[in-house]
Amino acid sequence: MEETKTVYDAVPDYRTQSQQGQKETALPKLSFCILMDLAGLATYALPALGEWGDMLWAPISGLIFMKTFGGMTGVIGGIANMAEELIPFTDFIPTFTIGYFYTKYQLNKASKK
Numbered sequence: 001m002e003e004t005k006t007v008y009d010a011v012p013d014y015r016t017q018s019q020q021g022q023k024e025t026a027l028p029k030l031s032f033c034i035l036m037d038l039a040g041l042a043t044y045a046l047p048a049l050g051e052w053g054d055m056l057w058a059p060i061s062g063l064i065f066m067k068t069f070g071g072m073t074g075v076i077g078g079i080a081n082m083a084e085e086l087i088p089f090t091d092f093i094p095t096f097t098i099g100y101f102y103t104k105y106q107l108n109k110a111s112k113k
Contacts, residue, residue, distance in 0.1 A: 027103055028068050033096035036064065040084075041091050051088055058085035069099050073106070 040061055043053030062082030066074040081095040 026070075027107060028100060030097070030100055032068075033100040034094075036061070036068075036096040037094040040095075044091065050091075054085045054091065058082045061085050065096065065099065068096075069103060073099065073103060077102075 040054075040057060043057055044050040046053065059082060062078040062085075065081040066078035068074065069077055077095065077099045081099075084090050084093050084095050
């Protein structure tokens with residue numbers, strides 16, 4: 001049985017192989033997730049350009065989400081994050097922070113097995 005070990009990096013691959021052959025599951029830093037959510041809100045700092053800025057930020061944010069969380073969580077969350085940035089007036093939803101707590105919950109659930 002492979003041992004799961006939690007690694008705290010900002011933007012790691014979701015699953016990697018260590019030198020001993022252990023499966024490592026990475027969890028991004030909470031501070032990184034909060035900063036990414038705040039970056040999505042930053043487009044409203046310039047009045048009248050908020051939604052236009054979101055059109056540029058949405059695909060970038062979605063790709064960062066996919067790279068940060070990886071796997072199916074990254075793909076589904078990246079699409080949801082991109083949609084959240086594109087839909088007007090939904091920038092208040094902290095998708096990166098929700099992704100962090102979802103991944104943390106999944107890691108805790110897997111470690112109890």
